[in-house]
Amino acid sequence: MQFNEVLLRAREDIAAKRPLQIPAGWTQGRATFGGLAAALLYEAIDEELSRTVDPGIPLRSLALSFVAPAEVGELNASVTTLRAGRSVAQIEARASQGQQVVTAALASFGRPRPSTIAVSPAAAPEFPAPEDCQALPYIEGMTPEFTRHFDYRITAGGLPFSGASEPRLGGWVRFKAPTGAASISHLLALIDAWPPAVLPMLKQVAPASSLAWTVEIMQSAQEQAASGEEWWQYMAEVDQAGDGYGVTQARLWDSRGNLVALSRQTVTVFA
Structure with a gap:
């Protein structure tokens, strides 16, 4: 489905x-x-x-x-x-x-509401075009089943369980099936579609899952009509990890470089 x-x-x-x-x-x-x-x-x-x-x-x-x-x-x-x-x-x-x-x-x-405070978000990262980036492969028995519904292109960090030293993971993501205009529910799926940013730092296969998650949605995202099958930019960084838990923050931009969502997660890591 x-x-x-x-x-x-x-x-x-x-x-x-x-x-x-x-x-x-x-x-x-x-x-x-x-x-x-x-x-x-x-x-x-x-x-x-x-x-x-x-x-x-x-x-x-x-x-x-x-x-x-x-x-x-x-x-x-x-x-x-x-x-x-x-x-x-x-x-x-x-x-x-x-x-x-x-x-x-x-x-x-x-x-x-009226306000004298206005802070513009940082610009979207300059990624190579999706066709020039490495695809995140689907590997039966290793890659989560749900990832078959998405396309991924890696531009920062490494593949899960590759022992990468860089505490971040990012690239392009989109739904494989047509979605029409992306709703809040689509944005929640897109910003959570990537593996936890701690996984590329592991050298062996191990499970990880979200414990707590907070998402902030920019109002502009609710006023625009970007579709879920367009390419979206994603970047996540590990703020801290230890004792079997990691804290990550992530951002999601639409295909025009507009910030649409901020994410912060506490992730359990079983390795």
Whole structure:
């Protein structure tokens, strides 16, 4: 099932008040791809926003905790509007399977307001053209299953488990299947599609997974119509690693070099 098909089914299930469905083909190890799990939960948050607040208020930040592995099958989502003020609204959501919460989220929305402070983000890195860059290969049994839905071109850092000394990883990424204009859910998948930036530093194969993840979405990203099948630029850096955990920060730019999202993750590393 392609990403847009997953989103369409999720919206239908939410409207019908049915459990969400995690399809096969989107796993990473025994868990579901975090970007897909986040997107499904955000779709439930977006419906709550439309029903109780205002669908036009921009998302500013989405904080997620991956409490337990989400597996293929039914996913029950519960959503609560914590507060809806004149400028800011906050919505909490939880996804569970059986009696276990698997993902928790807090979405913060904020209307634009006049301000004397304006800081422009740094320009997008100057990458070689995608066709001139090394592709991230799919290796059965080693590469996560969900990566078959994306194209990758590496421009910074090394391949996972290559023992690279450089604590960063980046390049180009896009959906393989057509998506149309990229929604917030598409952006969540795109910025999470790359392997954790700590993996190229390992010399042997070992699992890693997200523990906590915060994404900030630029308002301009919600006003533009870049498509998910265009090439997007991505760069992640390892801020700190030790004791089996790593802290990484990442940025995502559209094909025109506009910053669209910032990401910060705490990653568990089993090596």
